[in-house]
Amino acid sequence: MTVTLSSQPKVLACRECDNLMYYPLLQEGQQARCKRCRHVILYRKPNPIDRSIAIALAGLILAIPAIFLPIMSMKLFSINSTVSLSSAIVALWQNQLYFVALVTSFFCILAPLSKLFVTLILSFQVKLDRIHHQSYVPLIKFYQRIDSWEMLEVFMIGILVSIFKLRDDADLFFDFGLVSYILFMICIVALKLSFDNELLWNKVEIDD
Amino acid sequence: MINPDAIDFSKNGQQNHLASCDTCHWVSPYIVGQNNRCQRCHDALVQRKPFAFQKTLALTICSVIAFFPANLYPIMTILQFGKGQGDTILSGTLYMFQNGMVPIALIVFIASFIFPLAKILGLLYLLYSIRYSSKLSRRKRTHMYRYIELFGPWSMLDVFVVALLVSLVEIGNVLEVVAGPGATAFGVMVILSIFAASSFDSKLLWDERVDDER
Numbered sequence: 001m002t003v004t005l006s007s008q009p010k011v012l013a014c015r016e017c018d019n020l021m022y023y024p025l026l027q028e029g030q031q032a033r034c035k036r037c038r039h040v041i042l043y044r045k046p047n048p049i050d051r052s053i054a055i056a057l058a059g060l061i062l063a064i065p066a067i068f069l070p071i072m073s074m075k076l077f078s079i080n081s082t083v084s085l086s087s088a089i090v091a092l093w094q095n096q097l098y099f100v101a102l103v104t105s106f107f108c109i110l111a112p113l114s115k116l117f118v119t120l121i122l123s124f125q126v127k128l129d130r131i132h133h134q135s136y137v138p139l140i141k142f143y144q145r146i147d148s149w150e151m152l153e154v155f156m157i158g159i160l161v162s163i164f165k166l167r168d169d170a171d172l173f174f175d176f177g178l179v180s181y182i183l184f185m186i187c188i189v190a191l192k193l194s195f196d197n198e199l200l201w202n203k204v205e206i207d208d
Numbered sequence: 209m210i211n212p213d214a215i216d217f218s219k220n221g222q223q224n225h226l227a228s229c230d231t232c233h234w235v236s237p238y239i240v241g242q243n244n245r246c247q248r249c250h251d252a253l254v255q256r257k258p259f260a261f262q263k264t265l266a267l268t269i270c271s272v273i274a275f276f277p278a279n280l281y282p283i284m285t286i287l288q289f290g291k292g293q294g295d296t297i298l299s300g301t302l303y304m305f306q307n308g309m310v311p312i313a314l315i316v317f318i319a320s321f322i323f324p325l326a327k328i329l330g331l332l333y334l335l336y337s338i339r340y341s342s343k344l345s346r347r348k349r350t351h352m353y354r355y356i357e358l359f360g361p362w363s364m365l366d367v368f369v370v371a372l373l374v375s376l377v378e379i380g381n382v383l384e385v386v387a388g389p390g391a392t393a394f395g396v397m398v399i400l401s402i403f404a405a406s407s408f409d410s411k412l413l414w415d416e417r418v419d420d421e422r
Contacts, residue, residue: 010212011235012228013227013235016354016414017346017350018220018228018255019220019414020220038350039350046410054270074376077382081377087375088372090375091371091375095386095387096382100367100393103370104367104368140232141249148360154361154365157365158371161312162314162372165309165369166377167269169382169383170377201233202250204232
């Protein structure tokens with residue numbers, strides 16, 4: 001570590017078209033677009049740290065019922081069967097679709113859960129001023145890497161489609177798992193809207 | 209640190225010998241032929257993703273190849289008293305259409321057939337437009353690329369439906385849903401096309417002739 005300089009960037013390059021501009025100074029809630037390609041280059045989210053902590057905690061609590069409790073149950077000839085997120089993956093594995101089972105568990109359980117954990121740790125590190133900890137930068141990088149691999153919304157539409165497919169053939173019942181799954185999904189979407197990694201990057205100090 | 213006064217803002221980052229980090233978006237100086245690293249996060253720095261054109265083309269061709277087994281093999285079989293016929297994605301959608309579930313059939317059809325097809329064709333078109341010419345403005349093509357990236361995960365819809373049905377519908381020997389090989393092929397295709405889209409570099413669209421500033 002030599003001289004540390006302020007990490008507030010002076011110049012910004014558009015990610016989509018490589019257009020250069022002065023780093024825009026925004027108020028919370030404002031966004032800036034690239035002049036050339038209209039891509040949203042910066043968006044300062046309102047109160048990102050506190051909101052992320054609240055949402056991540058709520059999401060982590062809801063994750064347990066959302067994953068393990070039955071989402072819905074079906075009744076046919078007085079035989080009852082249920083499905084939960086975890087039992088769907090187990091069923092895929094038992095059907096010898098190992099690849100699909102692994103991919104689904106990654107997209108719908110591992111990616112969202114690690115996202116919640118990482119944002120919680122990062123937000124606390126900023127809140128408690130522990131950003132010099134060696135895990136800070138790797139965690140932001142990890143967050144960005146898994147960000148696009150989380151597909152809870154898609155799974156939610158999948159639940160809707162299967163409801164419609166079965167509704168004529170059998171009696172369907174919805175359990176508490178569905179409610180917690182929907183809330184879990186809302187947490188993940190809200191986290192996407194409140195967590196601000198640009199802000200976290202700007203706290204990293206630079207040795208010149 | 210770079211000096212903003214020394215930058216010609218009418219030119220892009222590459223022409224100013226700068227590169228913005230793909231990870232943290234910090235702008236650092238870039239010297240061609242050297243192993244450049246980002247000043248802030250120390251990740252490897254590139255001005256354009258290396259071999260983006262070739263990688264995207266290769267992965268798009270791979271997803272075209274996977275597109276056929278994904279749509280021709282049955283993704284699941286509904287067994288009634290041990291008998292039943294496999295359903296491919298298209299025959300499953302057709303069945304829902306005929307049974308009056310038009311809105312839900314449309315969602316499935318768009319998510320699992322139109323999106324992957326549009327994604328593959330769109331990427332091929334973008335690649336073509338880099339090498340040759342295009343009637344669409346660069347701004348429109350950048351928009352197009354953004355949507356291609358956005359739609360990617362939605363194609364997993366049918367795979368998740370299979371996962372749910374396989375687990376839920378198991379009423380002894382009366383009614384059972386068994387997953388088919390099409391589901392694996394479909395998952396492979398979706399993931400390949402997500403990789404194809406993410407290996408593309410939209411900056412290439414803006415690197416062509418400077419005269420058509422649309």
